[in-house]
Amino acid sequence: MPLWEDIGAAIEAATGTAASIGHQGSVGGGCINQAQRVQYGATTYFVKLNTAGKADMFAAEARGLQELRSSNTLRVPEPVCWGANGESAWLVMEHLAFGGRGDQAALGEGLAAMHQVTRRQYGWVQDNTIGSTLQVNTPMDDWVGFWRERRLGFQLELAAHHGHGGRLQLQGEKLLAAFPVLFSGYVPPASLLHGDLWSGNYASTVDGEPAIFDPAVYYGDREADLAMTELFGGFGADFYAAYRAHYPLDQGYAVRKKLYNVYHLLNHLNMFGGGYHGQALGMMDSLLVEL
Numbered sequence: 001m002p003l004w005e006d007i008g009a010a011i012e013a014a015t016g017t018a019a020s021i022g023h024q025g026s027v028g029g030g031c032i033n034q035a036q037r038v039q040y041g042a043t044t045y046f047v048k049l050n051t052a053g054k055a056d057m058f059a060a061e062a063r064g065l066q067e068l069r070s071s072n073t074l075r076v077p078e079p080v081c082w083g084a085n086g087e088s089a090w091l092v093m094e095h096l097a098f099g100g101r102g103d104q105a106a107l108g109e110g111l112a113a114m115h116q117v118t119r120r121q122y123g124w125v126q127d128n129t130i131g132s133t134l135q136v137n138t139p140m141d142d143w144v145g146f147w148r149e150r151r152l153g154f155q156l157e158l159a160a161h162h163g164h165g166g167r168l169q170l171q172g173e174k175l176l177a178a179f180p181v182l183f184s185g186y187v188p189p190a191s192l193l194h195g196d197l198w199s200g201n202y203a204s205t206v207d208g209e210p211a212i213f214d215p216a217v218y219y220g221d222r223e224a225d226l227a228m229t230e231l232f233g234g235f236g237a238d239f240y241a242a243y244r245a246h247y248p249l250d251q252g253y254a255v256r257k258k259l260y261n262v263y264h265l266l267n268h269l270n271m272f273g274g275g276y277h278g279q280a281l282g283m284m285d286s287l288l289v290e291l
């Protein structure tokens with residue numbers, strides 16, 4: 001198969017090891033891409049596949065994995081190579097053997113350490129994707145402006161393009177106008193974020209080490225990562241206790257987390273439509289009544 005020959009050649013160029021690609025098994029659980037477990041000589045790799053036009057998306061994911069790895073906190077698979085031929089794009093990374101949900105306290109402690117890696121500006125060196133939606137990361141000095149322009153405002157505009165006008169946009173406008181109140185006196189550090197931290201994007205290795213993967217990396221308010229862990233569930237009490245013990249939360253998190261999760265709900269509305277409309281609107285309504 002030409003695709004696997006091309007991927008084999010890319011692995012050889014990246015690793016200097018010549019071998020042929022062996023067993024391929026599908027891996028389930030992903031939302032966006034096709035995933036395969038692949039044998040290359042003595043090494044097992046995890047390969048994500050999509051159409052050729054998604055090559056930039058994989059390049060950004062690879063760079064995000066490297067950024068998370070360089071924090072030396074949680075386990076993150078090492079990207080090996082990424083590229084595309086005429087039909088498909090691929091991202092080859094270290095394969096991790098997973099087994100269960102693992103040590104929640106270690107995950108919380110590791111995330112707290114990761115969030116203590118900071119930069120001067122909010123954003124990142126490149127744009128990436130949140131799910132399959134563009135996530136703009138052009139750096140800014142001001143977190144409130146960043147969240148208004150690059151996050152909430154961006155998703156609201158996209159929703160308008162998708163035909164979601166009416167009350168959703170009205171409430172969205174009200175929310176944007178309320179930012180000075182919502183963020184009054186709050187200037188978070190620009191922390192290294194996973195960016196898409198739902199329960200499907202962490203696992204424990206068979207050795208019990210917590211690992212995170214499939215990121216949408218940028219530097220921003222750590223509360224945005226924590227908020228997302230609460231949005232769809234799947235993180236245990238020990239995770240939150242360990243996180244808070246190592247990096248206590250600031251006052252006002254309970255309100256801001258809703259604002260941060262509106263971003264993800266709007267993104268889900270933009271990607272999947274339908275049912276997320278009510279959920280996004282409900283979250284906006286509940287925020288606005290608290291002001």
Ligand code: ADP
Nearest residue numbers: 028029030031032033046077094095096213214
């Ligand atoms: P998608 O981008 O399609 O959402 P993911 O990156 O979330 O795909 O990967 C899909 C599934 O594959 C994950 O839920 C996880 O179980 C598994 N997985 C992800 N990365 C690795 C890896 N490096 N090694 C082994 N399994 C992995």
